[in-house]
Amino acid sequence: MQILAEVKNLWMKLNLRGAILMSLSLQVFLIFFAPIRKRCSNWWIVTLTWSAYLVADLVADYALGLIAKAQFTGGTSESKVDAYGDLLAFWAPFLLLHLGGPDTITAFALEDNELWLRHLLNLLFQLGAAGYVFYESLPSNKLIVATILMFIGGITKYIERTRALYLASFSKFRDSLFTSLDTGPNYAKLMEEYYSMKTNNIPVSIETKRQTVLESVLESPDAGAEDKTNSDDKEAKETSLFLDNREVIKKAFGYFTTFKGLLVGLIFSFRERNESVRFFRSITPNDAFRVVEAELNFFYDVLYTKAAVVHRPVGYLFRAISIGSIITAFVLFYVLNKQGFHEYDIQITYTLLLGAVGLEFVALSMLICSDWTIALSDRFEKHGRRSSIGSSSIKSLLKFRSKDSSFALHILHGRWSKSIFQYNLIDSRLKWWPKWIQSLRELFDDLKSGQVEQYKEKLGELIFDELKRKSSNTNKLESMKERCDSRGEWASNTSKWESIKERCDSRGEWALERRPNCKELLSFVRDVDYGESILMWHIATELCYNTGTDDKTNKYRKVSKVLSDYMLYLMIKRPIMMSAEVGIWKIRFQHTCAEIDRFIGDTFFNESKMDITKERVCNSLLSIPTVVKPADVKGNKVKSVLFDACILAKELGELEETKWKILSEVWVELLTYAAIHCRPYVHAQQLSKGGELITLVWLLMVHLGLSELFQPIEDPRAKLIIHK
Known part of the structure; x- marks a missing residue:
């Protein structure tokens, strides 16, 4: 013992x-x-x-x-x-x-x-x-x-x-966020003075002037602006501001302080919107994404550290x-x-x-060494508390952090993973494994999130240019003045808000309607739900990508492919980030997978599974006559979109040189639709997991005014007028 x-x-x-x-x-x-x-x-x-x-x-x-x-x-x-x-x-x-x-x-x-x-x-x-x-x-x-x-x-x-x-x-x-409440003019005191003067037979009246943010509207960078042409965009890029690292952090911290209410659905004034739009329209796409990255980094720090x-x-x-x-x-x-x-x-x-x-x-x-210290030190300098030693130290720190091209320095100083996860439908159907092995592979793929493409500046430029073009002319001066002069009518007259709302709700229509030769493609986005649209355009993009022989040097080809696989990844692996309007996407996805499996099995039944390539499958799909709509043959019970996508791919093939430009614009719109309709809380959840491109796009859309969170805020002012 x-x-x-x-x-x-x-x-x-x-x-x-x-x-x-x-x-x-x-x-x-x-x-x-x-x-x-x-x-x-x-x-x-x-x-x-x-x-x-x-x-x-x-x-x-x-x-x-x-x-x-x-x-x-x-x-x-x-x-x-x-x-x-x-x-x-x-x-x-x-x-x-x-x-x-x-x-x-x-x-x-x-x-x-x-x-x-x-x-x-x-x-x-x-x-x-x-x-x-x-x-x-x-x-x-x-x-x-x-x-x-x-x-x-x-x-x-x-x-x-x-x-x-x-x-x-x-x-x-x-x-x-509700630090102070403005109760407006002192009603009790004003009415006492008014009543006292009236009883003493003093001619007096109350003049009420509803001041709004009209003065900021008149300075709106979008007032009266029309959509930019390609030459105007090129000239704007040449005159854009270029920001150093300290300026990026300073701007990001300022916008974080202003817009941190986004996470809880606060409403912002047009003065805040116009200041943000004016700044983001004046900088390069790369700097715009750098500012947004730094701003999201402040959100991360507040929520998780x-x-x-x-x-x-x-x-x-x-x-x-x-x-x-x-x-x-x-x-x-x-x-x-x-x-x-x-x-x-x-x-x-x-x-x-x-x-x-x-x-x-x-x-x-x-x-x-944090961004907070750099941002706060700038505020101290504005108040005359500048330290030459501290300023030089911060400059040295920023110079070191700017050299973050290597993976090691990115791990130390990067603000998001710059990983764009990919999910390719046809690739996934060509992986032939026994069912029990396939189940294990799917589990492992869910853990490691599948294939990954690294974010490139060209992709950021495409997204920024499209958002910048979409944000132009969203608020004409006349309609803005009507909203500012309105005393409640706008609440029952939604047509005055359609310019912003429609562009935020566009799922490709806006990109297609601007091109006279794309009217036939509108039905593939207008007459289908959001989930069906993503699946259909994904397959069509894949068919075009693997069958084209004369357009492999097109700069929009790779970008369209990356966005296509990314959007399908979000729908399959991150459905919580997609719009609630994706509909019966799960059933539609399963039906489409089953039809692809049957097509591959019937077409290549006497060949070794290892010899079946994606290019051969795509060419075989496009060779099928599609003179009759699939719905007329299969009915509405079958939800597969495989052969509808084949019809779409053939329509796109007739556009030749503009095909990839159109595809890239449609995919940007599908991305922005999901970004702006995803709840801010869900965006915030992704910050602790490496971040998502869709979250950066969401915040960039807000800064470019493409959000319904901006409204004119009335500031009533009343005063007593004594008549002589």
């Missing part, structure tokens, strides 16, 4: 020390790897981060429970021999420090922010457990001062995390207290007479102290 007791005691010591060191290791992992998830969409990075995020709290809670148990069952008696109880009391606040977590991650998903109250209760319970351990070590604790200092540091970090979760919770984030807490005066004070208390505790332990401590316990304590100090300085360096 005595042997079993000794073994149990040894296991308790090893278990406790192992749990503490593992807790420290998880903190080190999270502080370095957590930021990577917004820059890299690899599934294994997301999985590792998720696992470490969940396990870190469990291990810290478990280790703190072991310390409390050890103190309760014999730590005090053992401390008379080797001061073990003093070390237990000293180790406890380190676990509070670990529970506070690194600055780089407070929430793995948006739903974690709603659990801020649970973290607050956990703080109270864990503080009580650590306080009990400390109380049991009194009054002979040789580390009493150092332990108190570590308690200060641990509590500070835990409060920071709980506060960050609280501020990022949906309800609090929304409430924080401690940035909203740390980058405040109180946050700087808390950080100074935390660092100061930890360093002081380290010094006190270093100069302490350690007689009575076991050597391995001393080494573990030094490991904890060095780890705590190291994590604090890593967090401090990240804080100094």
